[in-house]
Amino acid sequence: MLWICLAENPGFAPAWAWLGRCCWFLAKFSPLEAAPADLASAAFRRAFAIDPDLACAHQFYTLMQVDTGGARDACVRLVERLERHPGEAESLAGLVHVLRFRGLLQESIDAHHRAADLDPAIVTSIPHTLFLAGDYASAIASYGGRASYYLDAAAWAALGDHHRARTLLRERLNKTPLSELLSGLMKSLLSLLEGDTEGSIRHMETTDAARDPEILVYFARHYSEMGLATLAIDALKRGAQAGFVCAPETLNSDVWLEAIRKHPNFGLLFEDSTRRVTATRKISPVD
Numbered sequence: 001m002l003w004i005c006l007a008e009n010p011g012f013a014p015a016w017a018w019l020g021r022c023c024w025f026l027a028k029f030s031p032l033e034a035a036p037a038d039l040a041s042a043a044f045r046r047a048f049a050i051d052p053d054l055a056c057a058h059q060f061y062t063l064m065q066v067d068t069g070g071a072r073d074a075c076v077r078l079v080e081r082l083e084r085h086p087g088e089a090e091s092l093a094g095l096v097h098v099l100r101f102r103g104l105l106q107e108s109i110d111a112h113h114r115a116a117d118l119d120p121a122i123v124t125s126i127p128h129t130l131f132l133a134g135d136y137a138s139a140i141a142s143y144g145g146r147a148s149y150y151l152d153a154a155a156w157a158a159l160g161d162h163h164r165a166r167t168l169l170r171e172r173l174n175k176t177p178l179s180e181l182l183s184g185l186m187k188s189l190l191s192l193l194e195g196d197t198e199g200s201i202r203h204m205e206t207t208d209a210a211r212d213p214e215i216l217v218y219f220a221r222h223y224s225e226m227g228l229a230t231l232a233i234d235a236l237k238r239g240a241q242a243g244f245v246c247a248p249e250t251l252n253s254d255v256w257l258e259a260i261r262k263h264p265n266f267g268l269l270f271e272d273s274t275r276r277v278t279a280t281r282k283i284s285p286v287d
Contacts, residue, residue, distance in 0.1 A: 002015050002018055002019045002022065003019075006019070011050055012050075013046075013047045013050035013051035013054050013057065014047075014054065014056055014057075016043050016044070016046045016047035016050065016057075017043070017044065017047040017054060017056045017057035017060050017061075018056070018060070019040075019043040020040045020041070020043035020044040020047060020057075020060055020061065020064070021040075021060035021063065023036075023037070023039045023040035023043060024037065024040035024060075024063060024064045024067075025063075027039075027040060027211065028067070028179065028181060028211050028212060029178070029179045029181065029182055030179055037064075037211070040064055041064070044057065044060070044061045044064065047061075048061075055085070055088055055090040055091065056090055058077070058078065058081055058090065058091055058094060059090035059091065059093055059094045062074045062077075062078065062094035062097055062098060063094075063097060066097060066098055066101045066243060067211055067212055067213070067243075068211075068243075069213075069242055069243040070243065071098055071101040071102055071243045071244070072102065072243075072280065074094070074098045075095070075098045075099070075102060075280060075283060076283055078091045078094050078095050078098060079095075079283055082095075087118055088118075089115045089116075089118035089119035089122045090115075090122075092111045092112075092114050092115035092118070092122075093111075093112075093115045093122050093123070093124045095107075095108070095111040096108050096109075096111045096112045096115065096124040096125055096126055096129065097124070097125045099111060099129075099280075100125065100128060100129045100132065100214075100247075101213075101214070101243060101244050101245065102245050102276065102277065102280035103245035103246065103247040103248065103273055103276060103277040103280070104247070104277060104280060104281060105129055105132055105133045105247045105249060105250070106133075107281075108126070108129040109126065109129055109130070109133070111124075112124045112126040112129070126142055127139045127140075127142045127143040127151055127152075128151060128214070130142060131151055131154070131155055132217070132246075132247060132250045132254075133247075133249065133250070134249075134250070134253055134254060134255075136155040136156075136158050136159050137155075137159070139151060139152070139155045140152045140155045140156070143155075148168070148172065149172060149176075149178070149182050149185075149186060150169075150182065150185050150186050150189065150218070152168065153165040153168040153169050153172075153186070153189065154189060154218065154221075156168070157189065157193060158254075158255055158256060162193050165189070165193055166190060166193050166194065169186050169187075169189060169190040169193075170190065172186065173186055173187065173190065180207065180208070181207060181208065181209065181211065181212060181215065183207075184203045184204065184206065184207025185203075185207065185215055185218060185219075187199075187203045188200045188201075188203035188204045188207070188219065188222055189218075189222060191203060192222050192225060192226060197226050200222055200226065201223075201226075201228075201231075204219045204222060204223070204235075207219075209242075210242075213238075213239045213242035213243050213244040214239070214244050216235045216236070216238050216239035216242065216244065217235070217236065217239050217244060217246050217250075219235045220232040220233070220235035220236045220239070220246070220257070220260070221254065221256040221257060222256075223235060224256055224257045224258065224259040224260050225256040225259070227259050228259070229259040229260045229262065229263040230263065230265075232257070232259065232260045232263075233260055233263055233265055233266070233269055236251075236260075236269060237269065240272065240273070240276065245273055245276045245277060245280075246273055247273065247277065248270060248273050248274050248277060251266075251269065251270055251273060252270075
């Protein structure tokens with residue numbers, strides 16, 4: 001539909017922005033090579049060339065930027081934009097995503113509330129922030145009504161309802177064609193909940209999380225729940241290097257990260273997370 005729109009009017013910047021969003025999501029989540037990731041980048045460049053001030057382009061580009069290691073740059077860009085457009089819900093929605101990637105969970109939640117106040121129909125990634133904040137019931141509630149894959153199942157598991165989590169994962173894996181990324185994430189959790197440690201590890205080791213470093217945090221939770229603290233800490237370190245900082249409060253309180261808190265390297269990991277969060281807080285105006 002977007003290609004048809006652009007064939008009719010190649011100078012319509014919003015269509016280029018939406019095309020970039022679609023292509024990035026397809027590159028990450030489609031089971032087929034429906035759209036290469038570089039096409040998403042090209043579409044965003046075209047949108048900005050036509051209209052550098054386009055709100056939806058800034059919002060959608062953020063999703064690709066943070067996934068490719070640019071969360072700090074995205075934060076600076078959106079903060080500067082909000083100084084010029086303080087009532088722009090799209091930029092606040094982008095900040096929900098960015099601030100979670102930089103370990104600022106409460107600020108991410110605050111950005112969501114501000115965006116929703118401005119535009120009640122705005123869609124943000126708030127379920128993932130609530131999940132990392134340990135508010136599993138709210139994560140499930142806010143995740144409802146969307147294409148459901150992993151998050152609510154992981155939340156039910158964290159709440160102790162393993163049967164419900166397994167049921168959701170089996171139904172979705174059997175019903176919906178999934179990318180290797182989503183399939184590996186969901187299968188690793190399902191194997192863990194079924195007591196198949198080797199299977200869970202195999203799925204995590206063979207899943208390429210290069211296009212979504214947040215998944216490394218979920219993998220770390222899986223490793224830790226299985227008592228594999230060293231592998232869990234390694235996954236969290238790789239996530240931080242790729243741009244996703246696990247929040248200090250998540251490290252301290254996540255029920256599935258208990259094993260890493262007993263590991264001798266936990267202190268260094270916590271200090272690194274705190275340092276990164278403090279650096280980002282200096283450039284974030286969300287209050």
